[in-house]
Amino acid sequence: MKRMGFLIILLLILSQGLFAAVGCDLNDPDRDVKRLFPSSTGYKAYYMSITQKGGKALLAKVEKRLGDKFTGLYETADVPYTIYEIYKDKQVTGYIHGVNQKGQYGGIQVFLALDTKGVILNLYYQKMTNQAAKSFRSDDFAKQFKGLSMKDFASYNPSTGKQEGSLAKIKNPAVKAEKDFKATLRGVKKNLILMQEFGYIK
Amino acid sequence: MPSLFGIAWKNLRRKRLRSMLTIVGIALSTWVLVSLLGFNQGYENSLNKDIDNLGFQVLLTAKGCPYEAATLMLKGGTGLKYMPYSIVDSVKANPQVEEVTPMLMQVVFDPNKGESGGVTAFLGIDPATYPKMKTYLIFEQGKWFDKPEAMEAVFGYEAAELEQREVGDLYLLPESDVEVTVVGVLKRSGTQDDGTIFLPVRTVQNVYKLENKITSIGIKVNKETDLAAYEEELYKLSDVQVVSMAQVKMTISNLVATARVMVMSIALIAILIAMVGVMNTVLMSVLERWQEIGIMKSMGAMTSHIFKLIWFETILLTFVGGIVGSVMSWILATVTDKLIRSVLPYSPTSALVQIDVLLALKAIGIIMAIGLISGIYPAWKAAKIRPIEAIRSTDGEL
Numbered sequence: 001m002k003r004m005g006f007l008i009i010l011l012l013i014l015s016q017g018l019f020a021a022v023g024c025d026l027n028d029p030d031r032d033v034k035r036l037f038p039s040s041t042g043y044k045a046y047y048m049s050i051t052q053k054g055g056k057a058l059l060a061k062v063e064k065r066l067g068d069k070f071t072g073l074y075e076t077a078d079v080p081y082t083i084y085e086i087y088k089d090k091q092v093t094g095y096i097h098g099v100n101q102k103g104q105y106g107g108i109q110v111f112l113a114l115d116t117k118g119v120i121l122n123l124y125y126q127k128m129t130n131q132a133a134k135s136f137r138s139d140d141f142a143k144q145f146k147g148l149s150m151k152d153f154a155s156y157n158p159s160t161g162k163q164e165g166s167l168a169k170i171k172n173p174a175v176k177a178e179k180d181f182k183a184t185l186r187g188v189k190k191n192l193i194l195m196q197e198f199g200y201i202k
Numbered sequence: 203m204p205s206l207f208g209i210a211w212k213n214l215r216r217k218r219l220r221s222m223l224t225i226v227g228i229a230l231s232t233w234v235l236v237s238l239l240g241f242n243q244g245y246e247n248s249l250n251k252d253i254d255n256l257g258f259q260v261l262l263t264a265k266g267c268p269y270e271a272a273t274l275m276l277k278g279g280t281g282l283k284y285m286p287y288s289i290v291d292s293v294k295a296n297p298q299v300e301e302v303t304p305m306l307m308q309v310v311f312d313p314n315k316g317e318s319g320g321v322t323a324f325l326g327i328d329p330a331t332y333p334k335m336k337t338y339l340i341f342e343q344g345k346w347f348d349k350p351e352a353m354e355a356v357f358g359y360e361a362a363e364l365e366q367r368e369v370g371d372l373y374l375l376p377e378s379d380v381e382v383t384v385v386g387v388l389k390r391s392g393t394q395d396d397g398t399i400f401l402p403v404r405t406v407q408n409v410y411k412l413e414n415k416i417t418s419i420g421i422k423v424n425k426e427t428d429l430a431a432y433e434e435e436l437y438k439l440s441d442v443q444v445v446s447m448a449q450v451k452m453t454i455s456n457l458v459a460t461a462r463v464m465v466m467s468i469a470l471i472a473i474l475i476a477m478v479g480v481m482n483t484v485l486m487s488v489l490e491r492w493q494e495i496g497i498m499k500s501m502g503a504m505t506s507h508i509f510k511l512i513w514f515e516t517i518l519l520t521f522v523g524g525i526v527g528s529v530m531s532w533i534l535a536t537v538t539d540k541l542i543r544s545v546l547p548y549s550p551t552s553a554l555v556q557i558d559v560l561l562a563l564k565a566i567g568i569i570m571a572i573g574l575i576s577g578i579y580p581a582w583k584a585a586k587i588r589p590i591e592a593i594r595s596t597d598g599e600l
Contacts, residue, residue: 105381106367128314
């Protein structure tokens with residue numbers, strides 16, 4: 001038995017794996033769902049990717065709507081997305097969905113809590129590294145996104161970063177972290193587009 | 203007058219198909235034998251190479267210092283003990299030591315990690331020595347640092363995935379406002395290196411004010427070194443603890459010994475099959491030529507002449523079969539390698555079947571010895587034929 005244990009350890013030490021796409025799901029769904037939807041009574045998780053739902057054609061469509069190309073290891077067509085469908089009793093009351101987005105210091109994970117019509121109820125950074133991360137994670141910053149939906153982000157162009165219409169009201173909480181602010185806006189837009197393309201919101 | 207050797211050769215050519223089939227049988231046995239011996243040699247060499255690639259055989263740390271990231275995390279990132287950098291020179295001074303690599307582990311609190319912050323560990327390494335010891339670490343992207351004080355980082359596979367970093371990204375060192383650039387992401391290695399963030403050792407010393415301090419030294423000793431004795435020697439240094447890979451190496455040695463017994467058993471079966479095959483063929487040939495041998499004896503051939511003649515035939519068959527089999531095993535070594543790899547649960551990375559001239563000569567020698575032994579009975583049977591009885595009968599009998 002002891003020898004078998006050693007053998008297993010040895011095989012683990014000497015074996016090699018493959019590079020896989022990294023998804024974006026909640027670290028602690030029970031806790032996070034309750035926090036983002038306090039009145040919820042349950043949730044179901046659904047998994048999907050662009051490759052699975054429409055392949056290259058869907059990727060091209062998403063990129064066109066986003067106004068930017070997908071780049072990097074953590075923003076590929078095969079990234080598995082997790083959509084949490086939130087229930088109050090038997091009624092669907094909303095969704096939680098997160099995306100990976102390249103920030104100033106590596107990846108950030110932008111989660112949105114949405115109602116069934118696709119209106120943003122809350123914004124949550126599961127992962128973000130920068131000196132001003134606290135300001136970005138504050139309720140004051142998240143509040144600026146409440147009530148916005150895809151129609152507010154439709155004209156936003158991530159490559160120019162120009163904020164127009166209702167987006168113009170969203171203020172960067174840290175001037176030094178402009179890159180992460182723009183990344184957040186891009187992440188939110190990508191999140192909403194994917195929710196529409198996956199058929200959860202209109 | 204033709205020599206006995208010439209007559210033996212002529213006799214074999216008279217029954218070409220049978221001689222060819224016998225040679226093919228011997229060649230196949232030789233192929234199995236050479237391949238097995240080559241596997242025995244290659245598997246051990248290859249495993250040893252993989253063990254060497256594991257890096258250092260001995261890890262020296264400050265007494266009480268956790269030496270694995272997992273232990274460190276269990277302790278909440280506390281309990282790190284340091285050694286002076288000068289200890290590297292003391293260790294290096296031993297002639298048994300082939301290479302040493304100093305390491306400095308540092309644990310910091312990262313407020314951006316998780317919900318309410320978490321602990322992040324870095325391993326400061328010497329870019330000149332560490333990669334040489336950990337040759338199994340292969341890059342998915344990028345490369346190791348350029349300089350020992352470079353403001354650069356290399357991420358293990360899992361660490362890169364967790365932090366979502368790729369080459370060119372910036373990384374903000376927690377508890378400092380220092381930025382480093384990610385210059386490499388490693389492939390998955392199945393070791394704790396997958397979850398490690400590597401920085402140049404001097405960078406860790408400078409950023410976290412740990413000048414001339416290290417937490418561990420990886421030591422690679424010569425192959426001939428008695429590890430247990432060397433470890434005892436290391437304990438003469440003050441306030442150190444020694445972590446050894448000797449147990450892993452012992453397990454591998456046991457594995458190799460088991461494999462060797464199995465291989466030799468199969469080789470023995472191959473030898474026996476060849477032996478019986480050769481004996482059968484030559485004996486059949488003797489029985490068919492019963493009258494002919496009787497006539498040869500009646501014309502003055504001595505018992506020793508007949509014995510030698512049949513023996514030469516056997517030696518010729520095994521010699522030609524041995525050479526054909528050895529050449530075959532050399533040509534098909536790659537195919538054999540692939541075949542073995544497909545059935546082994548774990549195969550070392552280097553060539554599994556290593557065939558050289560010495561091994562081929564050894565195999566030919568073994569096959570010829572088999573020929574000599576298995577030829578004794580048919581040769582003796584032929585030599586003791588009585589001419590008058592043989593001429594009267596049509597076929598010989600056992």
